[in-house]
Amino acid sequence: xxxxxxxxxxxxxxxxxxxxxxxxxxxxxxxxxxxxxxxxxxxxxxxxxxxxxxxxxxxxxxxxxxxxxxxxxxxxxxxxxxxxxxxxxxxxxxxxxxxxxxxxxxxxxxxxxxxxxxxxxxxxxxxxxxxxxxxxxxxxxxxxxxxxxxxxxxxxxxxxxxxxxxxxxxxxxxxxxxxxxxxxxxxxxxxxxxxxxxxxxxxxxxxxxxxxxxxxxxxxxxxxxxxxxxxxxxxxxxxxxxxx
Numbered sequence: 001x002x003x004x005x006x007x008x009x010x011x012x013x014x015x016x017x018x019x020x021x022x023x024x025x026x027x028x029x030x031x032x033x034x035x036x037x038x039x040x041x042x043x044x045x046x047x048x049x050x051x052x053x054x055x056x057x058x059x060x061x062x063x064x065x066x067x068x069x070x071x072x073x074x075x076x077x078x079x080x081x082x083x084x085x086x087x088x089x090x091x092x093x094x095x096x097x098x099x100x101x102x103x104x105x106x107x108x109x110x111x112x113x114x115x116x117x118x119x120x121x122x123x124x125x126x127x128x129x130x131x132x133x134x135x136x137x138x139x140x141x142x143x144x145x146x147x148x149x150x151x152x153x154x155x156x157x158x159x160x161x162x163x164x165x166x167x168x169x170x171x172x173x174x175x176x177x178x179x180x181x182x183x184x185x186x187x188x189x190x191x192x193x194x195x196x197x198x199x200x201x202x203x204x205x206x207x208x209x210x211x212x213x214x215x216x217x218x219x220x221x222x223x224x225x226x227x228x229x230x231x232x233x234x235x236x237x238x239x240x241x242x243x244x
Contacts, residue, residue, distance in 0.1 A: 018087055022074040023234050026218065029067035030241045033210040036060035037244040040191055040207050049192050057192065062153065064210035068217045069117075069150040072143065075221050076120045078233065080112055095230060102127050117147055121224055130227045139223060142216040145182055149204075149213075152179075163196055176200040187212040211243040 039057045043049055049057065081087070083103035105127045106112060112120065118140075122132040133140040152175065162174050180199035190206025197203060218234075218241065225232045234241075 018078075018082070020078060020233050022071050022078055023237060025067045025071035025074055026214070026234055027237060027240055029064045029071060029210070029214050029217075030243060032060045032064035032067065033207065033214055033243045036064060036210055037207045041244075044191065054192065058205070061190075061205050061207065061210045065146070065205070065213045066150060066153065068210075068213040069147060072147070072217050072221065073117055075233065076117070076124065076224075079124065079230075080106070080120070098128055098228065098230070118144060121220075125224070125227055128228055133220075133223070137223075139216055139219040142186070142212070143220045146213050146216060149179070149209075153201075161198055163198060174198070179204060183209075207244070214241065214243055 036057055039049075039053055039060070043053070079099075080102070083099040084107065086100070086103065102124055106123065115123065125132045135141075159175060161176070162171075164171075176198035183204060184199065188206065188208030189203045190208070193202040193206070221234075222232060
């Protein structure tokens with residue numbers, strides 16, 4: 001499935017193919033993550049990053065995270081599209097029967113598009129007669145948190161940034177407080193963030209977060225395809241997904 005499936009109806013007809021943007025997104029995420037790591041590694045002895053390098057680092061990390069979630073979104077969308085379009089590229093009849101079942105039982109494309117991303121994965125597993133992800137599964141929880149980061153970045157609403165030494169019981173919880181509570185110990189922080197800057201986005205968005213996003217996205221989709229007993233579309237490019 002990592003190859004682009006081609007279909008030729010006759011010698012005179014046009015060639016039809018179905019592309020895999022999910023593969024492009026995870027490749028892009030890995031490339032951007034490595035570039036971000038390169039800047040952090042080269043500047044690890046200095047906190048003073050030149051302005052152009054700081055902008056590059058931020059761009060690499062932000063877009064690595066966004067691309068990781070785009071990979072999650074396009075992966076499940078492509079599977080659903082193949083199932084609903086009767087576009088099967090498996091020699092195994094059992095695999096084709098599985099996709100046919102998914103396509104037949106979830107025919108309403110509007111309902112699919114409106115369903116939250118995590119729900120789409122769970123619903124497909126349920127339709128296929130497979131065990132959905134447990135809410136307590138670590139990769140499932142990490143992907144849910146990753147999607148929250150993406151949603152905040154993509155649908156950003158400006159708010160007050162509060163810088164303080166310690167938070168007291170009466171202080172209102174900020175976006176930074178909320179993300180810090182769930183993410184602080186999950187990955188290495190941005191080494192260029194000043195000590196007094198808030199956790200999110202300044203300390204959070206570094207190579208550590210981008211690497212965590214990519215690794216957990218792939219762990220999650222690996223588990224998804226194992227549950228379905230289907231080959232992952234990115235199987236042939238795993239060696240391109242190094243994050244440093």
